[in-house]
Amino acid sequence: MQVDLIIQAGWIIPVEPASVIYENHSLVIDKGRIIDLLDSKQALQQYQPHSLQVLDKHALIPGLVNCHSHAAMTLLSGLADDLPLMDWLQNHIWPAEQKWVSEAFVRDGTDLAIAEMLRGGTTCFNDMYFFPEVTAQQAVLHGIRANIGLIVFDFPTIWAEHADAYIAKGLALHDELRHQPLLSTSFAPHAPYTVSDEPLRKLLTFADELNLTIHMHVHETRQEVENQIKQTGVTPLQRLNELGLLSPGFMGVHMTQLDSEEIAAYAASGAHIVHCPESNLKLASGFCPVAACLEAGINVALGTDGSASNNDLDMLAEMRTAALLAKGVSGNAGAVPAAQALQMATLNGARALGLDDEIGSLSIGKAADVVAIDLSEIETQPLFNPLSQIVYAVSRQQVQHVWVAGRHLLDKRRLTGIDLAELQAKVQSWQSRIGTP
Incomplete structure (x- = not known):
């Protein structure tokens, strides 16, 4: 049988089934989908590929799902570091956004984010930012998968003047994007x-x-919760629950302030948590009690947040931090083992977005969103367990190949669809403008 592509790998870590590692196996890909996963010798006996990738020193994992980002904020990375959340937002980020955010800012910032994410193995991102139509346009242009947030605020911004206008524009954008195969949409009320x-x-x-x-x-912070209690008499979660928002279609991002009763109630609702450990650490916002949430049955996904508060979009680093932080917070070295951390960065994100039938694992029938990581580097030797090394030792510089829906977007660390020199020139121009008083 003729097929588009066979990827032979030293190891394949499919995520489903959990903790399984296939050695010397191949993925068979045709028309952008995984049609088989089998022993490499058998693969070449059963299939005739148009293209064959031999990656004997590499592990294949599902594409990483960045379940919370503000992609265009890459252009504000490092602008206001070492500050608590509300000071950072109100006195630095919001004024900078008022001055600089435009369609051109979002276009170039999103391009920078997509380049960084692809080079780090992220194949799908869930975004929340102004001019979401521009973010969508750039995602389509570069072939990455994205869930586009239809943002809502009460107050005017450069994108809309009041809540009803945000909603109307969001509905129009949803209708415009609904036939794009790599895009989906979510409502994204800010907070x-x-x-x-x-x-x-x-x-x-x-x-x-x-x-x-x-x-x-x-x-996100204790101050947020305390302020809402003073103003409304209930916590933000209680208010959202009373409004009917907490359900399997809801993603609560950060969730650093949770007690045992709130965890139990949230688990009962079926809602998802998006954990952003490095942003929370940098802003000193608190710790999401991930181990307790997982134990309660909550689906916990991972996100980077925006580069302005992280300062990168490195999902491999986020995965490692999430695993280590969960152990420290819970006092249990067995909390969030490597297999679970990888699942949080892949399949759990897909579930939160309602895309787990399409992505999140290297399963037959799913889209071929695939990442190849070179494990032959000295930093990942000796290699007793490829899965553990990916979670605890690999750097994003070891991501060598990335495919989205079978399309080769990163080939031996080279982005196939983005001119880095041209992109860097645009970024330098923004740096000069933003950095000038």
């Missing part, structure tokens, strides 16, 4: 402290009608 009850009720109605997920910053 409980920036979106009031009535817009949230409207979003819930539209989300139910259109079968869209809702993606929101929630319980």
Whole structure:
């Protein structure tokens, strides 16, 4: 049988089944989908590939899913470091955004983010930012998978003047994008402290009608929770629950402030958590109790947050930090073992986005979103367990190849669809402008 591509690998870590590692196996890909996973010798006996990739020193994993990002904020990376969240936001980031954010800013910032993410093995990102139509356009141009956040605030910004305008523009964009094979959409109300009850009720109605997920910053800091209690008499989570938002279609991002009762109630709702450990650490926002959340049955995915608060989009590093932090916070060295950390960075993100039938594991029938990591480098030797080395030792510089829907977007560390010299010139131009008082 003729097929488009066979990738022979030293190891294949499919994520489903959990903890399984196939040695000297091949992925068979045709028309952008995985059609077989079998022993490499058998693969060449059964299939005639148009293209054959022999990667005997590499491990294949599913493409990483960055479940929370503000892609265009790459252009603000390092602008305001070492500050707590509200000082960082109100006194530095929001003023910079007021001055600089435009369609051109979002286009160039998104291009920079996509280049960085692909070079780090991320094949799908869930975004929340201004001019989402531009983010969508650049994702389509570069062939990466994306979930585009339809942002909502109560107050005017450069993208819309009030909540109803955000919702109307978001609905129009959803309708425009619904036939793009690599794109999906979510409503993205910014946070409980920036979106009031009535817009949230409207979003819930539209989300139910259109079968869209809702993606929101929630319980990011203790101050946020305390302020909401003073203003409304309830926590942000209680308020969202009373409004009916907490459901299997809801993604709560950060969730650093949770007690045992809140964890149990959140688990019962079926809602998902998107954990952003490095951003939370850098902003001193607190620790999501990941081990307790997983034990309660909550689906926990991973995100980088934006580069302005991280300062990178490195999902391999995020995965390692998540695993180590969970052990330290819980006092249990067995919390979030390597296989679970990899699942949080892949399949759990796909589940949160409602895309787990399509991506998140190297399973027959799913899209061929695949990452090849070179494990022959001295930094990952000796190699007793490829899965553990990927979680605890690999750097993103060891990501050698990336495919999205079978399309080769990173080939031996070279981006096949992005001119890095041209991109760097644009970034330098923005740096000069933004850095000038």
